[in-house]
Each structure stands twice: as C-alpha cells, then as structure tokens.
Amino acid sequence: MDLRGSIEMYLNKVFRCALHQRSRTLASLNFQGKRASQIRHSTTSTVDADGVSFEPNRNFVTKLEFLEPKIEDAIPIYRVFDNAGKVIDPSQDPQFSDDTLIRMYHAMKTLNIMDQVMYDAQRQGRVSFYMTNYGEEGCHIGSAAALDDQDLVFGQYREAGVLMWRGFKLEEFMDQCYANLNDPAAGKQMPVHYGSRKLNFVTISSPLATQMPQASGAAYALKRTHPGLCVICYFGEGAASEGDAHAAFNFAATLNAPCLFFCRNNGYAISTPVGDQYKGDGIAARGPGYGMLTIRVDGNDTLAVYNATSKARQIAVAENRPVLIEAMTYRVGHHSTSDDSSAYRSVDEVDYWSRTDDPIARFFRYMVNERKCWSEVQDKAFTKDSRKKIMTAFKNAEKRNKPSPSLMFTDVYKEIPPHLQQQQKEMIDHVRAHKDHYPLDRHEPI
Numbered sequence: 162m163d164l165r166g167s168i169e170m171y172l173n174k175v176f177r178c179a180l181h182q183r184s185r186t187l188a189s190l191n192f193q194g195k196r197a198s199q200i201r202h203s204t205t206s207t208v209d210a211d212g213v214s215f216e217p218n219r220n221f222v223t224k225l226e227f228l229e230p231k232i233e234d235a236i237p238i239y240r241v242f243d244n245a246g247k248v249i250d251p252s253q254d255p256q257f258s259d260d261t262l263i264r265m266y267h268a269m270k271t272l273n274i275m276d277q278v279m280y281d282a283q284r285q286g287r288v289s290f291y292m293t294n295y296g297e298e299g300c301h302i303g304s305a306a307a308l309d310d311q312d313l314v315f316g317q318y319r320e321a322g323v324l325m326w327r328g329f330k331l332e333e334f335m336d337q338c339y340a341n342l343n344d345p346a347a348g349k350q351m352p353v354h355y356g357s358r359k360l361n362f363v364t365i366s367s368p369l370a371t372q373m374p375q376a377s378g379a380a381y382a383l384k385r386t387h388p389g390l391c392v393i394c395y396f397g398e399g400a401a402s403e404g405d406a407h408a409a410f411n412f413a414a415t416l417n418a419p420c421l422f423f424c425r426n427n428g429y430a431i432s433t434p435v436g437d438q439y440k441g442d443g444i445a446a447r448g449p450g451y452g453m454l455t456i457r458v459d460g461n462d463t464l465a466v467y468n469a470t471s472k473a474r475q476i477a478v479a480e481n482r483p484v485l486i487e488a489m490t491y492r493v494g495h496h497s498t499s500d501d502s503s504a505y506r507s508v509d510e511v512d513y514w515s516r517t518d519d520p521i522a523r524f525f526r527y528m529v530n531e532r533k534c535w536s537e538v539q540d541k542a543f544t545k546d547s548r549k550k551i552m553t554a555f556k557n558a559e560k561r562n563k564p565s566p567s568l569m570f571t572d573v574y575k576e577i578p579p580h581l582q583q584q585q586k587e588m589i590d591h592v593r594a595h596k597d598h599y600p601l602d603r604h605e606p607i
C-alpha cells in the first residue's frame with residue numbers, strides 16, 4: 162500500500178479509535194464522578210493510590226502579578242550568516258559541499274526567474290492567475306533541503322520552491338498553470354495549486370489553514386505506519402489566525418505527532434500587515450502555549466532555515482512531537498496577480514527589503530566571498546541558461562491542447578453521481594449546439 166493509502170486507512174482508524182477511547186473515558190469518569198475539566202488528562206496520566214489521575218500545576222505564589230509582554234523579551238531570531246553573507250559563528254555553518262550549495266542556489270534562482278516569466282505571462286493575459294514567491298526563496302529551499310523526500314508536505318500556496326527542490330519539472334509547473342491536457346487536475350484548480358503524489362506533496366487548497374489539521378492527522382498516521390518520517394506543514398502568519406491553526410497545533414501536540422509547522426511570516430496577509438494581524442510576539446510565542454518545541458529563524462538566511470528545519474525534523478521523528486518554526490521573511494511581490502500592494506505599502510519599503518535582505522543575494526555573497534565556489538561570470542551564464550529552459554517549458558505548455566471539457570465532472574467523486582451526469586450531458590449538448598462560440602479546436606475531444 163502506498164503512503165497515501167495507508168494514511169487514509171489510518172485516519173479512518175484513528176477517528177474511530179478516538180471516538181471509542183473518548184466514550185470509554187467518559188463512561189469511566191462518570192462512574193468515578195470526576196469533573197469534565199479532568200477528562201482531557203485522564204487518558205494520558207497514571208492513577209495514583211488515591212485514585213487521582215489529574216495532576217495540576219501546583220506552582221502557587223502570593224505576589225499579585227500579571228504577565229506583561231515586553232519587547233525585550235521577544236523570542237530571538239536564529240541566524241547563521243549576516244546580510245553580507247558572512248558567517249557569524251563558524252560552528253553554525255552546516256559546511257555543505259560546493260555541489261550542494263550550487264544546487265541550492267540554482268533552485269532559488271530558477272524559482273525567481275520562473276516567477277518573473279509567469280508573472281509577466283499573467284499580465285499579458287496568457288494565464289489567468291499567478292502568485293510569486295519573491296523574497297521567500299530561502300525559506301523554501303532551506304527547509305526543503307532538510308527533509309527526507311518521503312516526508313509529506315502540506316503547503317499553503319506560496320511554496321513552489323519546495324516542490325522544485327523535490328524535482329517537480331519546469332513543464333509540470335507550466336502545465337498546471339496553463340491547465341493543459343498534462344495538468345493532473347485537468348484544469349479544475351486555479352493556477353499555482355500544484356500537487357504531486359509522486360513527490361509526496363499534497364495538492365494545494367487555498368481556503369486558509371485547511372491544510373493544517375490535515376497535516377496533524379497525517380503526522381499522527383505516519384507515526385503509526387512509517388516511523389522515521391514526518392510531515393511538514395507550511396502556512397502564513399495570516400493563516401495562523403484561523404481556528405484551524407489552533408486545532409492543528411493542539412491535536413499535534415496532544416497526539417505527539419511528528420509534524421513540523423513551518424510559518425512563513427512575511428509581514429502581510431494580502432493587505433493586512435502583521436501589526437493588525439496579532440498583538441503578541443508573532444507566531445513563535447504561541448508554541449509554548451501548546452507545549453510545542455519552538456524556534457524563530459531568519460527566513461532569509463537559507464543556512465539558518467536549513468539548520469533549524471534539520472534539527473526540528475530530527476527531534477520530531479526521534480521523540481514523536483511537533484515543532485513550530487517561525488521563519489521571518491518579507492513578501493517582496495504583490496500578494497497575487499489580483500493584488501496591487503502599492504495601495505497599502507510604500508514602494509520604498511519593498512525596495513528597502515529587496516536591497517538589504519534578499520535571500521538569494523545573501524546566499525550569493527556567502528558562496529562568492531566565504532566559500533569561493535561561485536562567481537559573477539558563472540552567475541550570468543546560469544541566469545541566461547535557466548531563462549532559456551524556462552521559456553522552452555513555457556512555450557511547450559502554452560502550445561498544448563486543453564483537456565476535454567467533459568473532465569470538468571470527473572475525479573471529484575469516485576463515480577459521477579446522477580445529478581452531475583445530468584449536468585455533464587447538458588453541458589456537452591450545449592457546447593455541441595453552439596460550437597462556433599467555443600474554442601473547441603484548442604481542446605481535446607469532448
């Protein structure tokens with residue numbers, strides 16, 4: 162049975178098992194006459210000689226004092242190199258081989274060029290929608306490089322670099338964005354809603370945070386079926402305001418699920434800046450509240466992201482526990498092609514971040530100045546070659562026919578239910594009757 166099959170089977174089992182466990186617990190607690198607040202704890206702790214199974218915190222004090230959040234107590238940000246690409250503490254340098262560094266750099270750069278091409282393509286009306294990853298390339302490649310290829314990825318929508326690192330081909334990106342006949346979803350998804358069963362990347366669904374409880378459940382299932390593997394769940398700081406984020410954190414923590422929660426804190430949720438999104442110390446501050454191991458990392462420092470994710474992964478699978486990583490970065494691009502960010506932030510602000518804290522430029526400086534394994538000349542040649550490959554994939558995807566319109570009704574249900582069969586027939590009759598009004602020559606036969 163493949164990974165997905167076993168996860169589905171175990172999710173079924175888990176839910177049944179959890180319900181059964183819960184009713185048994187309730188029955189026994191009713192019998193002992195305990196309070197409802199004790200129910201949660203009774204399944205995990207042992208019963209002492211007095212029959213008491215709930216052990217509360219007994220850290221009493223007599224000083225009347227409120228916890229005051231202070232800026233100087235903010236969770237620090239872990240870094241390996243500075244903005245100039247200079248390693249701050251040599252013991253933290255992961256000492257990658259030149260080949261690995263170059264591979265990481267190639268991936269970040271290729272993602273960046275692909276974004277430029279696809280953004281322009283949308284502006285020219287050639288694809289309907291696009292989302293760039295500008296400024297967040299270090300989060301993607303640093304974290305993806307730290308994972309096992311069998312680890313299951315739940316993305317939000319701005320993690321194309323993770324998929325690229327795993328081997329998703331340029332044409333696969335383009336085929337999905339063009340919704341052509343090679344798109345596995347046959348055009349049912351919006352552009353950038355990628356997925357790959359082969360690469361263990363669960364298909365994007367952009368209603369915010371829906372991937373998060375699914376990730377916790379999948380991590381719990383993996384713990385039981387595939388020990389040694391984990392789940393990584395990417396989400397934005399805006400998505401973290403959804404109730405689903407809470408459910409996900411709490412389930413993963415209480416079920417001891419090996420799930421890496423990777424928050425890309427890029428400063429904005431469309432037009433909502435973080436100052437309006439939360440009042441506390443970002444997303445990392447919430448981790449301890451759920452009993453989760455937590456770290457805040459410089460998301461534009463690819464090596465720091467790598468170290469943090471690598472260590473988090475090691476702990477998650479060895480100790481079966483979730484880890485929260487908050488990567489501090491900046492969304493350089495507009496939210497999507499449907500957005501114009503100059504309406505809510507200054508061009509100077511964007512300019513400042515691009516100039517002073519660009520993950521690709523920082524990595525470049527590290528490679529050139531510290532490791533001496535890359536040069537301006539190599540960079541120019543690579544950029545030219547990469548653009549050429551992207552343009553070839555782009556043109557091929559654009560040329561390919563669109564899927565048959567009938568496929569609009571398939572793949573959602575295992576068998577198409579009668580009311581959808583009826584709609585499918587009506588659609589086909591309609592299109593055939595008015596074929597002059599539809600570009601059927603660009604589609605596979607109906």
Ligand SMILES: Cc1ncc(C[n+]2csc(CCOP(=O)(O)OP(=O)(O)O)c2C)c(N)n1
Nearest residue numbers: 319367368369397398399400427429430431
């Ligand atoms: C449940 C839900 N509410 C609202 C939206 C509309 N929406 C799409 S993206 C987005 C902002 C999300 O911001 P964040 O999680 O920080 O991710 P980022 O876009 O910054 O990567 C919103 C509000 C949605 N997709 N789903």
Ligand SMILES: [Mg+2]
Nearest residue numbers: 397398429430
């Ligand atoms: Mg955001």
